[in-house]
Amino acid sequence: MTGFFFGLIGRTVRLSLGAGGGAFVGLIFFLSVVAVVPFGVGPDMKLLARIGPAMLWIAALLATLLGLDRLFQDDRDDGSLDQFVLSGLPLELVVLAKAIGHWLATGLPLVIGAPVFGLILGLDATAIGLVTLTLLIGTPALIFIGAIGAALITALRRGGLLVAVLVLPFTIPVLIFGVSTITAVTTTGMPVLPPMLILMALTLASAVIGPVAGAAALRAGMD
């Protein structure tokens, strides 16, 4: 049964990276948002460096939410979801596998790209390191929470932006503690450990709640 779990992760990654998968659209969207910010706020390097971490986090949040709408809808449309239900793997683990695969294909590239985009915003080495670290810890939480929204809209024909609107409010704690971990070091001088531990706790909690709630949403939408 673990074979099916890992097979499903692998298939999700390959579909996402393959033709029409949309893994790179998120990365390009991330880059576009980050690249547009300096034009908006002007060539004030100090200001950019100060709001940079927050901008990177917001851009990563939006890029993550954008790719979520097809997470289960494609599988429902082509009948794969029926076969997942009959596979013998609990639906909770199906959601977990899909979320992990989706993170590997769309979340991890954002984490890897963050240092490059940090340079665009004129961040120093410490801030770049912290942004990358907090994104690594925090983006799984965004996807686990997002998986609930993606599962909820599976029964609807056109989910689209609805997922982003549904999920966005619930991702705010992740954003707050992600950014405050960085600002604790770079500006406010507060202890860095508490916000970082809360960020980790959010990821761990959503890794449990996301699959359970997502599976419940998929079951409710099966009729």
Next chain:
Amino acid sequence: MNHASSQLSATEIAVTRGGRSIFSQLSFSLTAGELLAVTGANGAGKSTLLRAVAGLLPLAAGSLRFQGGSEVGGPIGESLHYFGHLDGLKSSLTVRDNLALWARIAGRSGLSGIEALEAVELDHLDDMPAGYLSAGQRRRASLARLLVVRRPIWLLDEPTSALDARAEATFGTLLADHLKSGGLALAATHRPLPVAATASLTLGAA
């Protein structure tokens, strides 16, 4: 295979969708080696019945039981293959890769991926992305899924649609083998099946 004592029985099952009763008070029983043909007009509830038996739709009333011979317990969903209108193939993956995932589901392992594709005469296309297959080829690729993992119950929804005469004969052989080895099958169909049904159930007659 030892499914000699396997039995699938439905007792007065009913399914309601969107507040409308599709069918009710439906009972049937199938034992090893039997094929039940489910017939009825469009919209009579043939697909609904198969999905309800698979556990993909909730039962409004009644109960379903499956005694799987030597295989004990487990949810009924793990004892059956559902072969419906949707083939579950991903267009961007090759036929072989599509099948590889379904070889890992719960159940006794059957043929290897390439053997299953040989059985449905698709082995020459195994590294072709599924998006390039014709409707009948997609159907056969989906049929290969039933061969890589052995499960005693086959639920077949219009199994011969889009198949040409040759593929239909191949399907008939596979189905006959399945029944002979102690499997059982429910097939919803409008057309005569390549294997003679041992019983039939007409929906919408009541």
